[in-house]
Amino acid sequence: MSAYEVVALLRNGEVSSNELVDLSAQRITAVEPHVNAMPTICPELAAAAGQRWSQAPVVK
Known part of the structure; x- marks a missing residue:
């Protein structure tokens, strides 16, 4: 999924920033041992940022 598609999902309210943070963390956990990047x-910091972002208005 591209960044443009993710922003569209956020703008349309189809996904929350908290959900995106959780999904990203899951993907990192799955892939990181193989790529070591x-x-x-x-x-925890990502979750806190996601919480702050969920309270900010999305610019349309």
């Missing part, structure tokens, strides 16, 4: 993974 992220030196530090901070799911």
